[in-house]
Amino acid sequence: MKPAPFSYVRPMTVEEALFALAQQGDEAKVLAGGQSLIAMMNLRLLKPRCLVDINRVAALDYIRQDNGTLAIGALTRQSAAETSPLVLQHCPLMTEAIQYIAHRPIRNRGTVGGNLAHADPTSELPAVAVATDATFVVRSANGQRTILAADFFVGHLTTALRPDELLTEVRVPPWRPAGQGWSFMEVSPRKGDYALVGVAATLQVKDGACQAARLVYNGVAGRAQRVPEAERALVGRNADEAAFREAASIASQRVDPHSDFHATAAYRRDLVNTLTRRALAQALARCGKRSA
């Protein structure tokens, strides 16, 4: 398969990229790792008139700490984030989740920003971003805005990004290691395949009692789905097997997954139940530890 004809620009700076996007409007697509975009173009599911290739924009490729906040440039390769000591220290949930993305050669090309902007509902990183209250820095020729992860993902392959906007940075708030545990778990048909169901779980525990929890799922809806009812069932309770079972049961009832070639909705619901229990147990075991 070959893509429809397109023009190509290769900016060297963010400003040049924004200029190109402003000129081309919704005729343009940003090219990052190309691991999703090029396949969709080859299948002619997308026919952009112009590709704005940001691979030479070195200013978008970084991982740093900024007053306790983890700041990741959009062009950071997934494999760089996977092996980053800073990411492990400040967001071990992300380190764990990235290992479920495809295979190493794909993670070597695929970018953190491209993965999030693509907004595949089975993707792992959107669930991590929602679970950690990450914010996305977005720029256009007209200025900059910041979007909370929960507002960024609108639906299947759809985000709050406007056609002339570039995602430039992902910001993950400071991690509170004292009493906080995390876990990312997933089931897919084969290792490296897209998830049937995944869960990003965090747990804050003090004196055996659960103070806060986050449960966010990939693969069960058109976007990463948080289940506040299951989180509320944990808060104020002893962090134990009985509480985890109840939260898992609530989560499995609240999600509304689809059936497809790979699995029925009932099976996905069952996975939500099992993965939630296991992830919460692992998060509890990690409470107080800085990283895996």
Ligand SMILES: Cc1cc2nc3c(=O)[nH]c(=O)nc-3n(C[C@H](O)[C@H](O)[C@H](O)COP(=O)(O)OP(=O)(O)OC[C@H]3O[C@@H](n4cnc5c(N)ncnc54)[C@H](O)[C@@H]3O)c2cc1C
């Ligand atoms: C075989 C295979 C298996 C895979 N398995 C998984 C998996 O299990 N889990 C998973 O999450 N992903 C998986 N992927 C997808 C992979 O993670 C991609 O790398 C990712 O979805 C897109 O990142 P990219 O950098 O390649 O973006 P591209 O493909 O270049 O772009 C994707 C989309 O995002 C837009 N975009 C990219 N960067 C920006 C930006 N900075 N600002 C605004 N818009 C931008 C593009 O215009 C395009 O619409 C798989 C891919 C393959 C080929």
